[in-house]
Amino acid sequence: MSPDSTPGLVCAHHHLYSALARGMPAPPEAPTTFLGVLEQIWWRLDTALDLQMLEWAAKLGALEALEAGCTAIVDHHESPNAIEGSLSVIADACTEVGVRVVTCYGVTDRHGPDGARRGLAENDRYLAAGGRGMVGVHAAFTCSDETLAAAAELARRHGVGVHIHVAEGPDDAAATRRLEGLSADDWLLIHGVHLPDDHGVRGTIVHNPRSNMNNAVGYARPVRFANPVALGTDGIGADMVAEFQLAFVAGRADDVTFSPDTAWSWLERGWDLVPEARSDRVRWSYSPMEPWHLAYTPTVRAIDVDIDGAAALRDGVATRVDADEIRARAAEQAARLHALL
Ligand SMILES: [Zn+2]
Numbered sequence: 001m002s003p004d005s006t007p008g009l010v011c012a013h014h015h016l017y018s019a020l021a022r023g024m025p026a027p028p029e030a031p032t033t034f035l036g037v038l039e040q041i042w043w044r045l046d047t048a049l050d051l052q053m054l055e056w057a058a059k060l061g062a063l064e065a066l067e068a069g070c071t072a073i074v075d076h077h078e079s080p081n082a083i084e085g086s087l088s089v090i091a092d093a094c095t096e097v098g099v100r101v102v103t104c105y106g107v108t109d110r111h112g113p114d115g116a117r118r119g120l121a122e123n124d125r126y127l128a129a130g131g132r133g134m135v136g137v138h139a140a141f142t143c144s145d146e147t148l149a150a151a152a153e154l155a156r157r158h159g160v161g162v163h164i165h166v167a168e169g170p171d172d173a174a175a176t177r178r179l180e181g182l183s184a185d186d187w188l189l190i191h192g193v194h195l196p197d198d199h200g201v202r203g204t205i206v207h208n209p210r211s212n213m214n215n216a217v218g219y220a221r222p223v224r225f226a227n228p229v230a231l232g233t234d235g236i237g238a239d240m241v242a243e244f245q246l247a248f249v250a251g252r253a254d255d256v257t258f259s260p261d262t263a264w265s266w267l268e269r270g271w272d273l274v275p276e277a278r279s280d281r282v283r284w285s286y287s288p289m290e291p292w293h294l295a296y297t298p299t300v301r302a303i304d305v306d307i308d309g310a311a312a313l314r315d316g317v318a319t320r321v322d323a324d325e326i327r328a329r330a331a332e333q334a335a336r337l338h339a340l341l
Contacts, residue, residue, distance in 0.1 A: 008071025
């Protein structure tokens, strides 16, 4: 591969619906804790989502990923008032843009046992129909032990892992004890900021440095874990070169000996999660695309992207969809969504 090219990058944790969150009205009360951020922002937003909003959010999120050289998204979705069919809406939107997606519905008991049941059923329906996905769980602290066990069992039955937020904030500190016996190596453990070093939960830890800084939850210091580590954005776009750079400076802020090679190895771990992305090709505005160069090159753009052997981006412009139309339609849906908040 030439020095200005890489395989397609992988975002190991995204929330595509959050593409419509930007510019949302300020919450009635400014959150002062991580739980407050969930209650005042994300849980108001996801409750108001319908399938039409979701369709254009996913198209916009997939388009922005493609434009950043990210060809595979591991998505975690919740829309409690539009559950049935939501994963297919996301998958179809990504297929139209040309980006690969591994999605799941984030099961939770926040909306009562019926909400949890419908969330499990949507994961089951999508996976049984052949969808590329996992079984999603919001987080241990919003689920009963019965729901956690049911999600683990459903994932085993479909031969996939569970995709779950773990110990992002102090409110989820009990996650270790509750997940230890259920987890498996194919699970995705998102954040792990408040996990003990030797926590015993199995799976790949996904580090989301920008999101963690944004929510003031602390530094996960992923080098302390025995688990494999990958990189995600937690819904703030899918620019994985930028996320690598943040992973590097966050590591450096903690320890001056932290190497760009370590942050780059986390980015590369995404190819173990979505191996198909290795065969995608991205040509970049910078050469060489190597960790020690990229750590100190703030602006790097994707020029051409081939996915599955066919063009998806040329000279920075999407070839399979009309990018202007997606941005315009997504803006209309964002306005509809914000009016409900
Ligand atoms: Zn997340």
